[in-house]
Amino acid sequence: MNQELNRETIEQAYRYMLTARKLDERLAQLYRAGDIFGGVFLGKGQEALSVSVGMALRKGDIYAPLIRDGAGRLAFGETVLDALRNCLGSPLGPMRARDGNVHRGRPREGCMAMISHLGASISVVNGALMAKRMKGESGFMGAACIGEGATSTGAFHEALNQAAIEKLPLLLVVANNQYAYSTPTTMQFACKKLTDKAVGYGVTAHEVDGTDLESCWNTLQSAARKAREGEGPQLIVAELLRLCGHGEHDDAHYVTDDMKQSNVGKDCMELARTLMTSQHGFSDQELQEWETSTQKDINHSISIVKQEGGPDPYTHSWNPLATRELNEQANGIAK
Numbered sequence: 001m002n003q004e005l006n007r008e009t010i011e012q013a014y015r016y017m018l019t020a021r022k023l024d025e026r027l028a029q030l031y032r033a034g035d036i037f038g039g040v041f042l043g044k045g046q047e048a049l050s051v052s053v054g055m056a057l058r059k060g061d062i063y064a065p066l067i068r069d070g071a072g073r074l075a076f077g078e079t080v081l082d083a084l085r086n087c088l089g090s091p092l093g094p095m096r097a098r099d100g101n102v103h104r105g106r107p108r109e110g111c112m113a114m115i116s117h118l119g120a121s122i123s124v125v126n127g128a129l130m131a132k133r134m135k136g137e138s139g140f141m142g143a144a145c146i147g148e149g150a151t152s153t154g155a156f157h158e159a160l161n162q163a164a165i166e167k168l169p170l171l172l173v174v175a176n177n178q179y180a181y182s183t184p185t186t187m188q189f190a191c192k193k194l195t196d197k198a199v200g201y202g203v204t205a206h207e208v209d210g211t212d213l214e215s216c217w218n219t220l221q222s223a224a225r226k227a228r229e230g231e232g233p234q235l236i237v238a239e240l241l242r243l244c245g246h247g248e249h250d251d252a253h254y255v256t257d258d259m260k261q262s263n264v265g266k267d268c269m270e271l272a273r274t275l276m277t278s279q280h281g282f283s284d285q286e287l288q289e290w291e292t293s294t295q296k297d298i299n300h301s302i303s304i305v306k307q308e309g310g311p312d313p314y315t316h317s318w319n320p321l322a323t324r325e326l327n328e329q330a331n332g333i334a335k
């Protein structure tokens with residue numbers, strides 16, 4: 001059954017979106033202050049889609065978020081501390097100070113560590129879903145999140161074909177944010193719509209306005225239900241605009257004014273705020289209070305992580321994370 005976007009669920013969704021947006025803003029500041037040595041990639045403009053994916057998943061599902069999925073990660077159970085520890089290089093972070101970027105995850109909890117190679121995460125989710133099936137589990141689902149740039153890779157086509165043949169309960173979520181780094185969609189694909197790509201593989205496709213929380217929610221809920229009920233992989237294509245650079249090192253000068261002023265250029269946070277006040281009875285004051293308390297909580301988490309320092313080169317075990325010893329340690333330490 002589809003879960004409704006009601007007063008309770010929209011508050012949850014909005015709070016995850018707000019936390020993700022505020023966390024992104026602080027990460028950008030920390031990056032500019034020289035506190036983060038790795039790259040910082042923000043999800044500004046993609047929170048409505050991302051949170052709808054995260055909230056369509058359940059415990060026991062598989063999730064492979066991409067660089068702009070802070071809201072979905074929070075909804076799937078990631079903590080603000082995990083994100084900050086990873087970016088600031090704390091040894092207590094999920095990747096134990098080895099990343100300093102966005103390639104973090106907790107595979108044992110179903111959240112795959114992000115892979116930079118575009119499209120590669122889809123077959124990882126396929127594999128995890130096939131393993132669950134072989135173990136006799138049921139009712140599970142997986143979501144792999146990609147950008148429109150990844151739809152041009154061989155990895156995308158091979159994985160989508162495999163998922164279709166195996167009838168895997170996969171949500172393949174494409175955030176078409178109009179640019180793959182600086183490459184516009186006209187240089188990325190020649191089909192009319194990205195959902196056309198599903199036809200050749202016999203996959204059901206859904207199109208959604210990625211700026212609108214309600215549309216994202218309803219589309220993801222219905223796609224998730226179909227996947228769980230055995231209807232095979234679902235390709236979801238959301239139209240939106242990345243409201244920032246590719247990363248904080250990129251000023252996005254190539255994004256045209258026309259694009260910014262078009263429908264895809266609308267900020268999903270502002271639209272969600274209007275939805276909360278006009279249709280779900282929340283007051284501006286309430287929303288302002290959440291904003292202030294969220295900011296305070298994030299600042300508190302930053303002060304905790306800053307005190308944790310970096311790994312001590314003399315005592316830290318530099319064995320690969322995949323070793324048994326470190327896997328077991330990481331499970332105990334980084335809770």
Ligand SMILES: Cc1ncc(C[n+]2csc(CCOP(=O)(O)OP(=O)(O)O)c2C)c(N)n1
Nearest residue numbers: 116117118146147148149150177179180181
């Ligand atoms: C196979 C591969 N080719 C090139 C790159 C370099 N690269 C990293 S991010 C990126 C753009 C990604 O665009 P898109 O898939 O649309 O996702 P978005 O960043 O817009 O969310 C590119 C080309 C890569 N990581 N992997």
